[in-house]
Amino acid sequence: MENKRNLGQVAALYPMLVTVVGVMTGAKPNWLLISYVGHVSHSEMMISCSKAHHSHKFIQENKKLSINIVDEGMLPEADYVGRVSAADADKSAVFEYELGAAGTPVIKAAPVTMECSVIDIYETEFFDNFILRIENTYAQERALDKAGKLDYAILKPVVFEMPTYQYLLTGKVLGKCRQLGSQ
Template sequence: MKKDIGNSLALYPTPLVVVGAMTEGKPNWLLVGHLGIMGHDHVMVSLASAHFTNKGIKENKKLSIAIVDEALLPKADYVGCVSGSKEDKSKVFSYHISEAGVPIMDEAPVVMACSVEDIYETAGFESFICTIDHVYADEEVVNEKGKLDYRILKPVLFEMPTYEYLRTGEIIGNCMTIRNKE
């Protein structure tokens, strides 16, 4: 027997990221736990409409998405607790500006530079539909096939109903090889 727990989001945990955007002429960083994959080259980042970062994203149609690992977590948590409209968060992380004008966090093991294709609005939220333009990764998190190695990367996961950060777990098998053989 299953218990009805209402209409809560049951798709968590998700990778924790920091979104970067040029806002009022300087980088602003925001901790984000609402994001998703849309095909092989698109992502969606959903932000509360009131966030200061949204202004820069809408003006420039660009953003970066940095994957948070445990080393980055204290600073990432901090940028999720203060508003860029009240505090200058541009110096929290070391960064450089890409050729496309996107702030790229140097401290993050993986950063995606994205172009905003569309904005989908729901009550209190703006969801930015983005094309992934570039992925920048530290060499130590890339395997011999040129793919990200999540056993080394170990992204922090965010669990919404409890607001907890989780460690990624062990590999339990390879996709499309675990079959019910009964």
């Protein structure tokens, strides 16, 4: 290739949305930072969780969890739950939470939370990819537009990019989908 350098087997689909997954561990929640989150369909999601994570076994046992979108105000706590293992520290009090209708821990400060049920697991050597059905989605009023729809320009979720291990802030609108180039 004349104008591109081959970087080898590099996953280049970054940046990715930063989320905190909540799962109950008995009577207490545990929090885990996960950026490998994606859509499978309009009503199904996927999270990729290392088998080495302490939370992994609770996700497998409970078959339900919450996905909490991280904004700038939550980032210090989210980063903390990503670098400290629940095997070494009790992370249950890091976030104020309440239980959602599906029984998962919903972070009060999270602008958007989805409660999900595990419907399938796709295993790889080091990661399990949990296929999830969205049961409920909760949004703070501040994250909604006048029509009551999620507005990511207002919400400004944090994204993560792997090559330099940096968090980035979203928010700038570049144009309407399927309308660019038609002017």
